[in-house]
Amino acid sequence: MASTRRSVAEAAGLVWHAGPTRAVCYAGVTLVQAGLPVAVAWLTKLVLDDLVRRAPIEDLVQLLVPLVAVGVAMAALPQAGAYLGAEMGRRVAVRALDRLYLAMERFVGLGPFETPAFLDRLRLAATGGAMARIFVGATFDLGRTALTLCGFIGAVVVISPLMAAAVLAAGIPALVAQLALANRRAAMLWGVAPMQRREMFYSQLLGSVAAAKEVRLFGLAGFLRGRMLAERGRANDAERALDRRNLLTESGLELAGALIAGGGLVWAVLAAAAGALTVGDVSLFIAAVAGLQGGLSALVHGIATTHSQLLAFGHYADVVHAPSDLPIAAEPRPTGPLRTGIELRDVWFRYADDLPWVLRGVTLTLPYGQAVAIVGLNGAGKSTLAKLLCRFYDPVRGSIHWDGTDLRDLDPAELRARLGAVFQDHMTYDFSARDNIAMGDLSALDDLGRIQAAAANAGVHEAIAELPDGYDTALTRMFVLSLKNEKLATGVTLSGGQWQRMALARAFLRDHADFMILDEPSSELDPEAEHDVHLRMRRYRSDRTSLLISHRLNAVREAEVIAVLSDGVVSELGAHDELMAADGPYARMFRLQASGYQETAPHPFPGPPAPGDAT
Numbered sequence: 001m002a003s004t005r006r007s008v009a010e011a012a013g014l015v016w017h018a019g020p021t022r023a024v025c026y027a028g029v030t031l032v033q034a035g036l037p038v039a040v041a042w043l044t045k046l047v048l049d050d051l052v053r054r055a056p057i058e059d060l061v062q063l064l065v066p067l068v069a070v071g072v073a074m075a076a077l078p079q080a081g082a083y084l085g086a087e088m089g090r091r092v093a094v095r096a097l098d099r100l101y102l103a104m105e106r107f108v109g110l111g112p113f114e115t116p117a118f119l120d121r122l123r124l125a126a127t128g129g130a131m132a133r134i135f136v137g138a139t140f141d142l143g144r145t146a147l148t149l150c151g152f153i154g155a156v157v158v159i160s161p162l163m164a165a166a167v168l169a170a171g172i173p174a175l176v177a178q179l180a181l182a183n184r185r186a187a188m189l190w191g192v193a194p195m196q197r198r199e200m201f202y203s204q205l206l207g208s209v210a211a212a213k214e215v216r217l218f219g220l221a222g223f224l225r226g227r228m229l230a231e232r233g234r235a236n237d238a239e240r241a242l243d244r245r246n247l248l249t250e251s252g253l254e255l256a257g258a259l260i261a262g263g264g265l266v267w268a269v270l271a272a273a274a275g276a277l278t279v280g281d282v283s284l285f286i287a288a289v290a291g292l293q294g295g296l297s298a299l300v301h302g303i304a305t306t307h308s309q310l311l312a313f314g315h316y317a318d319v320v321h322a323p324s325d326l327p328i329a330a331e332p333r334p335t336g337p338l339r340t341g342i343e344l345r346d347v348w349f350r351y352a353d354d355l356p357w358v359l360r361g362v363t364l365t366l367p368y369g370q371a372v373a374i375v376g377l378n379g380a381g382k383s384t385l386a387k388l389l390c391r392f393y394d395p396v397r398g399s400i401h402w403d404g405t406d407l408r409d410l411d412p413a414e415l416r417a418r419l420g421a422v423f424q425d426h427m428t429y430d431f432s433a434r435d436n437i438a439m440g441d442l443s444a445l446d447d448l449g450r451i452q453a454a455a456a457n458a459g460v461h462e463a464i465a466e467l468p469d470g471y472d473t474a475l476t477r478m479f480v481l482s483l484k485n486e487k488l489a490t491g492v493t494l495s496g497g498q499w500q501r502m503a504l505a506r507a508f509l510r511d512h513a514d515f516m517i518l519d520e521p522s523s524e525l526d527p528e529a530e531h532d533v534h535l536r537m538r539r540y541r542s543d544r545t546s547l548l549i550s551h552r553l554n555a556v557r558e559a560e561v562i563a564v565l566s567d568g569v570v571s572e573l574g575a576h577d578e579l580m581a582a583d584g585p586y587a588r589m590f591r592l593q594a595s596g597y598q599e600t601a602p603h604p605f606p607g608p609p610a611p612g613d614a615t
């Protein structure tokens with residue numbers, strides 16, 4: 001009930017903010033439209049009665065003038081109403097879209113976007129939001145139908161209260177049945193949402209450039225198509241079951257309505273023959289019963305449709321009113337320039353309560369102006385730690401401090417404005433080369449000089465300059481809309497290493513950042529490029545606080561502090577020389593990697609021993 005109230009309030013707010021004057025005009029037109037059919041029926045009854053009793057022509061004219069006026073209004077008002085409604089609907093839709101995506105910005109962490117239930121809700125919310133204009137229009141229609149209905153009920157009550165009660169009584173079960181159906185439809189939509197999500201996943205895989213190689217090489221197309229169709233089949237089964245139920249219920253209701261109308265007609269004609277009703281009464285009765293039944297049926301359908309739209313709209317309202325996924329300080333402390341460093345104090349973290357711990361008490365200081373490197377085996381939690389430093393998640397236990405202030409007491413947007421980062425799974429935007437780099441700092445969107453400097457720092461300037469349209473070349477094989485001149489273009493794609501340099505250029509664009517996170521920034525580069533990029537990064541990092549994550553130990557050896565992460569804790573800490581002298585796991589990993597570059601190194605994938613080999 002509370003959620004219904006909230007949805008109704010949200011819809012009313014959307015209408016009001018879309019333009020109060022327009023809303024009032026639309027409501028006025030709707031109100032007048034509602035009264036017109038009843039006025040026509042009543043005036044027709046009076047005209048017929050006057051005709052039967054041979055009333056003077058002046059009396060008839062007095063009735064015919066308003067009857068014609070009402071007819072004209074009935075012809076003209078729907079167009080005016082449709083225009084006002086459509087304009088209001090467009091404005092409502094824009095505002096709904098804006099509010100939904102504004103609300104999504106409130107989710108400052110990554111958690112919700114990794115939760116299937118949230119993703120389903122988001123999809124339904126987007127549908128519900130897009131439905132806002134239909135929902136609002138349907139609500140006004142519903143109001144008009146209800147008012148017309150009240151007018152006809154009044155008319156039938158005047159002639160026969162008993163008949164009015166019978167027709168109304170027939171409508172109540174219909175209303176209850178339709179509401180139940182609407183609830184079932186909403187539950188069905190929620191139930192099939194995961195199937196639709198999976199179906200979309202398979203269909204996207206089948207059409208995705210990224211998956212095309214493996215799909216073809218491993219012959220996955222048939223398998224994926226089968227799974228996609230299986231999901232569609234399950235969703236169809238659920239829809240079919242509901243449609244069958246609808247069919248039975250609605251046929252029964254229509255039949256009952258027809259029987260009541262027929263019975264009423266017989267009664268009215270017999271009553272008129274016996275002199276209990278006038279001819280005008282019969283005409284009004286026929287018009288009123290038809291209007292009442294039509295109106296009741298429209299009302300029942302309208303309520304059911306609006307109700308199911310309201311339930312869909314509820315998902316939209318849920319998302320729009322959802323609090324942030326991470327607690328945001330009511331009065332955040334300012335995030336000043338980094339002065340002393342960043343500290344992790346006994347940080348414990350797991351992605352969900354039912355998942356294993358990734359970090360089990362990490363304590364580490366990243367001193368101001370120094371480069372700290374984190375190394376460790378796959379899955380040790382290095383990227384997780386980097387994400388915690390961006391406050392994409394909060395530690396489950398322990399805390400992270402920026403110059404002594406807990407990250408939870410800072411404004412996440414202010415904190416992130418002070419960070420630069422290259423993530424292991426960096427983005428490749430289907431934009432132009434210029435826009436791709438500008439995503440790192442939108443203030444540089446129109447400053448080609450800054451973009452070129454960042455590209456040069458990342459060692460990708462020459463490659464971009466040689467593209468057909470230089471920095472304006474679209475980096476995609478899809479059709480894209482340039483952010484700059486809104487022209488459609490298709491372009492070229494870059495190699496993996498070039499994309500990685502683009503990600504670096506984005507990070508370098510933030511040359512004002514206090515703290516730089518580089519998570520495997522050179523994993524896709526050839527040895528020469530890697531060497532080059534590391535030289536550039538070293539230059540860039542000097543006098544800056546940075547965190548470097550890399551499996552290439554040669555790349556991290558110059559960091560002031562190297563932390564080895566294993567079993568969820570920092571197991572070794574120190575400069576390269578200290579760690580080598582300690583001869584622990586770091587030294588072993590380093591020697592193992594170095595041995596890979598020796599000509600006499602053992603084969604990395606030794607085959608099974610040959611027959612006769614000594615064991």
Ligand SMILES: Nc1ncnc2c1ncn2[C@@H]1O[C@H](COP(=O)(O)OP(=O)(O)OP(=O)(O)O)[C@@H](O)[C@H]1O
Pocket residue numbers: 114351355358376377378379380381382383384385424
């Ligand atoms: N979004 C997520 N949801 C659930 N578990 C996750 C998520 N991201 C990572 N994990 C798990 O957390 C653990 C640590 O992952 P993480 O990516 O931090 O390791 P890593 O040290 O960076 O590994 P690699 O060297 O392979 O990049 C892994 O077991 C991984 O499965």
